[in-house]
Amino acid sequence: MRYLSPFRMPSKQVAEPTELHPVTPPKKVAKPKTAAERKARVQRIQQVLDEHFPNVTCALNHKSAWQLLAATILSAQCTDERVNKVTPGLFKKYPTISDMANAAQEEVANDIRSTGFFNNKAKSLIGAARKINSDFGGKVPQNMDELLTVPGAARKTANVVLGTAFGIAAGVVVDTHVQRISQRLDLTKNEDPVKIEQDLMKQLPTEKWILFSHQLIHFGRQICIARKPRCGTCPMDSLCYASDKNLAIGVPPRSPAANPS
Numbered sequence: 072m073r074y075l076s077p078f079r080m081p082s083k084q085v086a087e088p089t090e091l092h093p094v095t096p097p098k099k100v101a102k103p104k105t106a107a108e109r110k111a112r113v114q115r116i117q118q119v120l121d122e123h124f125p126n127v128t129c130a131l132n133h134k135s136a137w138q139l140l141a142a143t144i145l146s147a148q149c150t151d152e153r154v155n156k157v158t159p160g161l162f163k164k165y166p167t168i169s170d171m172a173n174a175a176q177e178e179v180a181n182d183i184r185s186t187g188f189f190n191n192k193a194k195s196l197i198g199a200a201r202k203i204n205s206d207f208g209g210k211v212p213q214n215m216d217e218l219l220t221v222p223g224a225a226r227k228t229a230n231v232v233l234g235t236a237f238g239i240a241a242g243v244v245v246d247t248h249v250q251r252i253s254q255r256l257d258l259t260k261n262e263d264p265v266k267i268e269q270d271l272m273k274q275l276p277t278e279k280w281i282l283f284s285h286q287l288i289h290f291g292r293q294i295c296i297a298r299k300p301r302c303g304t305c306p307m308d309s310l311c312y313a314s315d316k317n318l319a320i321g322v323p324p325r326s327p328a329a330n331p332s
């Protein structure tokens with residue numbers, strides 16, 4: 072099937088955090104009590120994300136499903152910015168899946184050294200290329216069950232590839248940002264990413280599964296940051312009762328460029 076990247080459309084500029092909300096002391100917010108209140112709150116969370124992050128997409132540069140799969144494998148424990156510096160040279164040196172399948176692991180490891188865990192990642196890249204050639208006719212598979220047989224592709228990676236490269240909503244990408252913010256917004260009480268994904272899939276309409284995770288990732292990079300959430304400038308303030316909500320001050324935002332991961 073033709074490679075499709077539905078979210079590579081021109082996107083509306085994401086507003087700087089300073090424009091999202093004035094810096095004011097964050098509100099104390101009551102928890103929803105009924106199922107109807109919880110449902111309404113989840114809908115409101117989606118509305119806020121749609122308002123502020125309408126057309127966001129995956130930050131990993133790629134021109135094909137294979138390149139996105141490879142970039143996602145490299146992104147484990149590494150910033151997207153770092154991966155985007157490594158992949159142009161990597162894809163130039165190994166332009167096809169077969170080129171990667173026939174590469175020497177030691178050499179690939181050296182090519183991707185700066186992304187960390189380079190020996191394991193090189194093994195996964197070569198293993199993924201060989202598997203795709205041997206079992207899937209040289210095409211990245213377009214369903215979860217087959218993708219999960221590809222070395223280096225667990226559910227998160229498979230969801231990234233299916234959602235962003237093929238526009239297939241098989242699940243919700245749960246990375247560290249999605250995990251943290253889903254917990255802060257009380258969309259899950261779980262720690263395990265697979266269980267968090269299940270919780271999100273139950274609460275969100277299927278057509279939102281792909282975009283929602285991209286929105287939370289951007290929201291997590293710009294505003295709901297791990298150690299110092301910028302609650303004072305957060306558009307989710309009136310919906311958030313997180314225990315680590317910064318109730319004392321509005322923390323001035325940094326520029327998105329200063330916070331790449």
Ligand code: SF4
Nearest residue numbers: 295300301302305311
């Ligand atoms: S920045 Fe995060 S913790 Fe703070 S109000 Fe917003 S969602 Fe809640």
